[in-house]
Amino acid sequence: AQSVSQHNHHVILSEAASLELGCNYSYGGTVNLFWYVQYPGQHLQLLLKYFSGDPLVKGIKGFEAEFIKSKFSFNLRKPSVQWSDTAEYFCALRLTGTASKLTFGTGTRLQVTL
Amino acid sequence: GAVVSQHPSWVICKSGTSVKIECRSLDFQATTMFWYRQFPKQSLMLMATSNEGSKATYEQGVEKDKFLINHASLTLSTLTVTSAHPEDSSFYICSAYTDSSNTEAFFGQGTRLTVV
Numbered sequence: 001a002q003s004v005s006q007h008n009h010h011v012i013l014s015e016a017a018s019l020e021l022g023c024n025y026s027y028g029g030t031v032n033l034f035w036y037v038q039y040p041g042q043h044l045q046l047l048l049k050y051f052s053g054d055p056l057v058k059g060i061k062g063f064e065a066e067f068i069k070s071k072f073s074f075n076l077r078k079p080s081v082q083w084s085d086t087a088e089y090f091c092a093l094r095l096t097g098t099a100s101k102l103t104f105g106t107g108t109r110l111q112v113t114l
Numbered sequence: 115g116a117v118v119s120q121h122p123s124w125v126i127c128k129s130g131t132s133v134k135i136e137c138r139s140l141d142f143q144a145t146t147m148f149w150y151r152q153f154p155k156q157s158l159m160l161m162a163t164s165n166e167g168s169k170a171t172y173e174q175g176v177e178k179d180k181f182l183i184n185h186a187s188l189t190l191s192t193l194t195v196t197s198a199h200p201e202d203s204s205f206y207i208c209s210a211y212t213d214s215s216n217t218e219a220f221f222g223q224g225t226r227l228t229v230v
Contacts, residue, residue: 004157009155036221041223042223043118043220043221043222043223043224044207044209044221045221046218046219049218090157090158100146100148100211100219101148101160101163102148102158102160102209102219103160104150104157104158104159105157106155106156106157107155107157
C-alpha cells in the first residue's frame with residue numbers, strides 16, 4: 001500500500017527565513033502529489049499539485065515544490081516565510097487511474113515568529 | 115474556490131448516544147464525497163467514500179455499522195457515529211471534488227467530536 005512520510009513534525013522559523021518541508025512517498029507506480037495547508041480554524045486548502053510535466057511546480061502564496069522521482073520526494077519550499085504562513089502543512093498523494101482518495105502524511109506544524 | 119461546509123464544527127455527546135455530522139457542497143454538486151478521521155498529531159485517515167444514491171465504500175478496519183454514511187443528494191452526505199464511545203473522539207473531515215476530472219479536492223472545516 002502507498003504511504004506518505006513527513007519527517008518534520010514541528011518547524012519554527014523567524015520571518016524572512018527560507019522554508020523547506022520534506023515529503024517522501026512510497027509507491028512504485030505513477031502518482032499525483034499535493035500539498036495542502038490548514039490555517040488555524042480553517043479548511044484544508046490546496047497549495048499546489050503535481051500531475052505530470054515540469055517537476056517544479058509553483059503554487060499560491062509563493063510556495064513551490066519539486067518532484068524528484070528518483071528520490072520519491074516532493075518537498076515544499078518558500079524563499080522567505082511570513083508570520084501569516086503559520087499553519088499545518090500536509091503532503092498527500094493519489095494513485096493515478098484509481099479512485100480519487102488521498103493518502104496524507106502526518107503533517108508539519110510551521111510556526112513563524114516575528 | 116468551491117465551498118464544502120460541515121456541521122456542527124464541534125460536538126460533545128455522552129457515551130452510548132449517536133451523533134450525526136453533515137457535509138454539504140454549497141455551490142457545486144458532488145457525486146462522491148470522502149470522510150476522513152484525524153487523531154491528534156496524526157495523519158488524516160480515509161474512513162469511507164460516500165457515493166450519491168448508493169452504498170458507501172468503507173476502508174479496511176472501519177466499522178460500517180458504527181459509522182453510518184448516507185449520501186441522499188448531490189449536495190449532502192451525512193456521517194452518523196452510532197453508540198459513540200470515548201475512543202470515537204476525534205476530528206472528522208469531509209471532502210469532495212467539483213468535477214469528474216477530480217483535479218482538486220475541497221475540504222470541510224472539520225468536526226471535533228468529544229464523547230464523554
